[in-house]
Amino acid sequence: MSTFVKFIIDGKICLSEEGKQLIEAAKENDIYIPTLCNYPGIPPKGSCRICTVLINNRPATACTTKVTENMDIKTSTPELEDFRKAVIELLFSEGNHFCPSCERSGNCELQALAYRYKIAVSRFPYFFPERSVESWHPKLIKDHNRCILCKRCIRGIKNNDGKTIFAYGRRGQYLEINIDPETSKNISDELAEQAMNICPVGAILVKERGFITPIGKRKYDYNIIGSEIENQ
């Protein structure tokens, strides 16, 4: 039997199992904490920082924090909201994100967050970096222009032997995600599809397939990201 704990988010009393990821525990209490790198069921790695909240007035990422009794959490202060907005803008400045020509448009979490935060243009200078589109893999396309380096594919996608398929290369501004030619060689169609779907943006695509759901019927075409949690 798991123990339930009481904690407070923005003054609201919440209940959840002890030790649960804060971001998931908040969801159970109809509170949406935005994220790009967290994905239910895979180990968290606070890398996007968007889910930063204040816990007893100290910043911490909600994806890597476990809830404990009487935790006092603030998630919607003006400073935190502006920080989140800034992170999204930084991602738009850093990569090449051209929504109108992107296959993922409408199902893209980065795009959806930009709408949620009403971002028309980034306050930061755009890098317009030169990045490649890798298409050597028999089943996958890796578009480095769109990759936000959230590590979801690295953490969540392993082959049948449990071996790594995706891994980081280099560091800092040159950080990239690479595909292993050997371990990814015989991946199933299902795994390829899973890799495409785990990606929050359109950086991993399945060749000759793309997305079945037409534009107009996609998840965030009419609904704001997070509203499915907030409007429960």
Place this chain on the structure above:
Amino acid sequence: MGNTINAVIKKYNGDETRLMDILLDIQTELGYISDWTIEQISKALDIPTVEIIQTLSFYHFFHREPKGKYTIYLNDSVVSNFYGKEEVKKVFEEEAGIKFGQVTPDGLIGLFETACIGMSDQEPAALINEQPFPSLTPEKARKIIKMMKEGKSIEDIKGNKYGEGNNSHYLMRSLVNNNIQERGAVIFSDYTPGDAIKKVVKELSSTDIIEEIKKSYLRGRGGAGFPTGLKWEIARKAQGDIKYIFCNADEGEPGTFKDRVILTELPKLVFEGMIIAGYAVGAKYGILYLRNEYRYMREYLEHVLQEMRDDGLLGKFIGGKKGFDFDIRIQCGAGAYVCGEESALIESAEGKRGEPRDRPPFPVESGYLNRPTVVNNVETFCTAVKIILNGAEWYNRMGTKESRGTKVLSVSGDCERPGIYEVEWGFSVNDILRKAGAKTHEVLAVQVGGPSGSCISEKEFNRILAYEDLATGGSLIIIGKKRNLIKDVVLNFQKFFMEESCGSCVPCRVLTVIYKNIIEKIVRGEGRSSDIENLQKWAVFMKNNRCGLGQTATNPTITAIKNFKFIFEESVKNNSENFYSFNENEAVKEYVEIFNKK
């Protein structure tokens, strides 16, 4: 080649957590790590190539292409630039006939730049095939390249003017000087190796040691100042039968070089501190994480460890006591400042890229190989030994209320006597300037605690070095009035952080680039006052990065703007916010010329 690779892998029992050592040894043998080599390692260790590349491509001393029979890494630190790095660089380029970042077509010489190599008191300095060449001049650079072309060995090129003290030891033979300007009562006081271990064996339990360290109020000397006794106590109480003691000798903060000198002159004091920590915590294994820039000391340090084993101070039955077992291995880094952060250091020692971990859990609960791990700075271990020998009461008589004892400072820059000063906490910046022979009226600024610390002006020179006032990991770079603060200092530091960010957290990865670009724009004379405002405003986003590097990576800019606003304002004053500089006639001039020709 295949044999070399297999032999190296066998040496480490095919253990993938020793990937750093495997790569370092193979690179030493083969010169670089080719794609073919990566495949062989992948097969032998049964890990994907992409994972090997993940580690390998993170560290800037690993090369995937030939890097030259002679590889020169010229220090690009602020102080190196103060003392003529550019002239030396020019000579290297001219004589070798290539640019930095290139290798000569015959594969003889490779020229590279690197961040601070811990020689700020004897700049400009370079590492050549891992051997330090301090105090370079254009003449010396010319001679070095000439000797390389003649095929001379590194030993020949070095010559025999070795530095003082153990720098001349036959296993080190280094040109480096210690420049110990002031010996204090703690680190550099008289010391007989093994005395503290004898005392521990005879009369102290593990809890006695922890109590004594707690009573001394010793705080970690790496910069963060966490109470050492408390850290040891948590680790002692942590669950698990295997625990580890790490000594953090990844001294990467530009301008800091005290650990280099301590390791050169007092290695046994450092190791004895680790052994005592092991006894207190209940750990049997210690790892000294040595930055790659100090790899030239490795053989000598291994020799010291063997001496200690031979003297019964290391290994089994330490001090003749049953059950007191502890041994130490040396782990070298491969060039990454962020590995000075304790959890990144642990990741690196496990053979991975040096990306800081999310906390909690803290290393004292779950660190190296997920076991309770104590990570302390070189100076912290040394201090602990002296506290055990002389007692907390003795230690508490020195320093200030919040900062007991002494601090070893690395002083460099525009002064007459750069080097190491061990002083009691509580000295003012002015006191240090006087000791170092800096003329106060010629000093523009002092960078306290390296780029992640702060750049202070004359107004604050009376502040005291202590946790309650100006806390510091121990470096002071003195910046003279003849320097261009923004170009020579701030830009260099922002470039440093941009290059050293691991890239995991978005604000750190992206904003370090933006800060460097804006500072560069101001240096070019194209900055606007809104740029200065933005630099001040956006720094707040860095506070939410995961590690200390990310959280402080804009400090060079914001502390410089705070204390030297007039310099920034002066450099943007001619540029209006509006685009009035856009001149329509000027912009279409070429078009009009062509049009009018017809």
